[in-house]
Amino acid sequence: MNWINNVVRPKIRSFLEKRDTPENLWIKCPETGEMVFHRDLEANQWVVPNSNFHMRIAGKKRLEYFFDGGEYETVATPEVPVDPLKFRDQKRYVDRLKDARTKTELEDSVMVAKGKVNGYDMTAAVQDFAFMGGSLGMAAGEAILKGMETAVENKTPFIMFASSGGARMQEGILSLMQMPRTTVGVQMLRDAGLPYIVVLTNPTTGGVTASYAMLGDVHLAEPGALIGFAGQRVIEQTIREKLPEGFQRSEYLVDHGMVDMVVHRHDMKDTISNICNLLLKREAAVPALDAAKQIEAPAAEAQEANGAA
Incomplete structure (x- = not known):
């Protein structure tokens, strides 16, 4: 009986009980x-x-990597009507929104923040693909416009990290209206003489590609990002031809002039900072070089003293 209690039962219990080790x-x-x-x-x-x-990374993580020290101030975005069309497919639209907000801890697919990048003020908006595929709806459109207005008010460059499957079908024509509205916001930046840099991440497709994602002063892309309007299979069925290998990937688009540069994620912050400095005709902040000069100066003086001796 002791053998059953002390050996057999614990082994059976350990086999049946789930371990607390994370699966990821x-x-x-x-x-x-x-x-x-x-x-x-x-x-x-x-x-x-x-x-x-x-x-793919979450919008909050991308902002942490972009701003100095991972510190930034979130810009409050305007509220919009929830489910204005009372849309329902397999689930009610309001239920889909609740699920997405619980999953991502975001109000909608676009976050806007401001902070310093290499010592200079910048305003950035980021789309989170985890929130209903980063789809463009009324809330996302208002957030992007608010970010552009904030950049104009503070006279900072505006950086857009795009990641989306396109317009949000649950909002119908109200979603499509955000395409021309964000285009007006881009024109506001141009009238103010402020740089508008777009970073195309995986994926950037649909109505987003057909609007603000392709209206930047400079278009950067992460390696291997899928970028395009319609899907490859739809295009092949329409033109009845086989498309080239790597079609709609960032490297292919650089070779064909649709994207300016493919930039590694580790280099994205410095690349954007340097581009903004060039467009605004200001000197780049290079603290590392200044620190090196301060270290080299005493060493040079010591060498001169030794030579004189």
Whole structure:
């Protein structure tokens, strides 16, 4: 009886009980199948070390990587009517919104923030694909416009990190109206003489590509990002031809003039900062070089003193 209580039952219990070990400790690279420890991946800004595959990241994380010290101030965005069309497919639209807000802890797909990048003030908006595919609805359109207005008020460059499947079908024509509205916001930036930099991430498609995502002064893209209006299969069925390999990927689009540069995520912050400095005709902040000069100066003086002796 003691053997059953002390040995058999504990083994059966341990077999039936679920372990508390998280299931996402190891993450599989979609490109190579390599398993990467999640802490190593997060420390590398969610870029798989060996394959250089850029994984999707949350909007809040992207802002942390972009602004100095990960510190930024969130810009409050205007409220919009919820479910103005009383839309329902397999679920009610209001229920889909609740699920997305619970999952992402965001009010909608676009976040707007302001802070310093390499010592200079900047305003940025980021689309979070986890929120209903980063779709463009009334709330997202209002957020983008608010970000552009904030940039004009503070006289800062405006950076748009685009990631979207297109317009939000649950809002119908009200969603499509955000395309020309955001175009007006882009014109506001141009009238104010402020840089508008667009960073195209994976994926950027549909109505977003047909509006503000392709109206920047400079278009940057992350490696391997899917960028286009319609899907590849739809295009092939329409023109009845096989499309080239890598079609609609950022590297292909750079070669064909649709994107200006493909920039690694680690270099994105400095690249954007340098572009804004060039467009605004201001000197780049290079504290690392200044610090190096301060270190080199005493060493040079010591060498001169030794030579004189």
